[in-house]
Amino acid sequence: MPPGAHKVAVIGAGKIGELVLSGLLRAGWPAAQLLATTRRRERAEDLALRYGVSVVDNLVAVAEAEVLAVAVKPQDAAALLDQIGPKVPADKLVISLCAGLPTEFFARRLPEGTPVIRVMTNTPALVDQAMTAISPGRHVTAAHLALAEEMFTPLGATLRVPESQQDAVTALSGSGPAYFYLLVEAMIDAGILLGLPRQVAHELIVQTAIGSAVMLRDSGEHPVKLREAVTSPAGTTISAIRELENHGVRAALLAALEAARDRARELAAQHT
Numbered sequence: 001m002p003p004g005a006h007k008v009a010v011i012g013a014g015k016i017g018e019l020v021l022s023g024l025l026r027a028g029w030p031a032a033q034l035l036a037t038t039r040r041r042e043r044a045e046d047l048a049l050r051y052g053v054s055v056v057d058n059l060v061a062v063a064e065a066e067v068l069a070v071a072v073k074p075q076d077a078a079a080l081l082d083q084i085g086p087k088v089p090a091d092k093l094v095i096s097l098c099a100g101l102p103t104e105f106f107a108r109r110l111p112e113g114t115p116v117i118r119v120m121t122n123t124p125a126l127v128d129q130a131m132t133a134i135s136p137g138r139h140v141t142a143a144h145l146a147l148a149e150e151m152f153t154p155l156g157a158t159l160r161v162p163e164s165q166q167d168a169v170t171a172l173s174g175s176g177p178a179y180f181y182l183l184v185e186a187m188i189d190a191g192i193l194l195g196l197p198r199q200v201a202h203e204l205i206v207q208t209a210i211g212s213a214v215m216l217r218d219s220g221e222h223p224v225k226l227r228e229a230v231t232s233p234a235g236t237t238i239s240a241i242r243e244l245e246n247h248g249v250r251a252a253l254l255a256a257l258e259a260a261r262d263r264a265r266e267l268a269a270q271h272t
Contacts, residue, residue, distance in 0.1 A: 006147060009035035009065035011058060011080065012072030013047055016097050019125040019155065020069055021051055026128070027154035035061045062087045067147065070106075071097040074271045081109035090114045093144050095151070097121070099170060100268035103137025103163060115139040117148050118163055120174045121155060130156030131173040135163035167268070171260035179256070184209060 008024060010017040013036040024034060031052040038044050044055035062068065062084050072080050077098050088094070090113040094106055103116040110116070116137040121130045132152040136145055149158050161169060184205050191201025215226060231237045244250075 006066045007033045007035070007064060008067045008069060008151065009037065009056075009061035011037050011061060011068055011070045011084075012076070013038050013043070013055075014071060014073075015123075016121065017069070017071035018047070019121065019123070019130075020071065020097070020151070021047070021053060023125060023128070023155040024151060025051060027151075035065055037061050058084050059087055062092075065092075067093045067095060067151075069095045069097060069151075074098045074101050074267060077101055077105070077271065078109070081106065085109045085111075088114060093117070093147065095119055095148060099174065100167070100264050101271060102166075102268065103135070105271070107137060113139050115141065115144050117144060118166055119148065119152065120166055120169050121152060122174055123177050125155040128154065128156055131176075132156060132158045133161045133166065133169040133173065134158055135161055135166055137163065167261050167264040170264040171257045175260050179253075180209065 008029070010020055013021060017036065021034060021036060025031065032054075034051070034053040036044075036047050036051075036053050036055045037058050038047065038055060047053060048055050056064070058080065068084075068088070070077065070080070077096075088110050090111040092114065094110065094114060094116045096103065096106055096116060096118050097120075099120065101118075103118050106116045107114065117140055118135040118137065119132060121132040124130050125132075130152070132155060134145065134148050134152065145160065152158050187205045188198065188201045191204065192198055196204070212226075215221075216223060219226065227241075231241065
């Protein structure tokens with residue numbers, strides 16, 4: 001089917017919801033096939049002006065759309081489902097972008113048999129370089145999964161994972177951009193310490209990060225092998241790596257991602 005064969009409503013078009021709207025438009029979805037809902041009038045006017053989509057009431061979106069992409073904050077999901085749940089036909093596909101909430105959270109509040117897909121994407125969707133993990137709940141068919149992939153592939157890459165892995169996905173790729181930004185920030189500061197102007201340090205590190213990421217993606221080599229190719233005996237790189245290991249950078253990353261995973265579980269427990 002061509003893009004836009006299904007009418008999609010983004011329920012709660014905040015930052016993540018807007019990423020989905022803009023991605024669908026870039027993928028060829030006609031604006032007439034997209035709906036959005038938001039609680040603030042100013043936000044509704046901005047979305048309508050920027051994207052040309054209709055911004056409607058939640059119940060209108062439920063009635064008119066074939067796919068409901070729920071992108072409200074996790075703490076607001078229960079109240080939303082109390083409102084729309086009784087009005088959702090069991091054959092309507094629901095896609096949850098609510099971080100931490102399992103598909104069963106939705107299943108308990110929607111008619112029996114409603115297909116629910118859990119999705120975790122990340123902010124590089126803004127430049128069509130997102131990593132999106134897709135997990136089917138009960139009642140989800142191959143056609144439902146294909147439609148979800150059709151919606152999110154324009155934002156970057158997609159990957160199907162068991163729902164049991166979604167908290168780890170949240171820690172690794174959902175929050176992942178922040179770790180890279182922190183690393184780049186620290187490396188730019190180091191460049192300044194070494195005597196480089198900030199803009200020069202910024203350009204050096206950003207392009208190095210882009211090039212390294214493309215090599216990781218396209219070479220098929222293990223990161224250890226790529227790192228070893230830069231690490232000459234008794235050279236500058238091994239001296240730097242020794243200091244990174246002395247300061248426990250590897251252990252800190254392991255601990256940080258475990259903490260993010262655990263926090264994702266805590267947030268889910270609070271709202272389910």
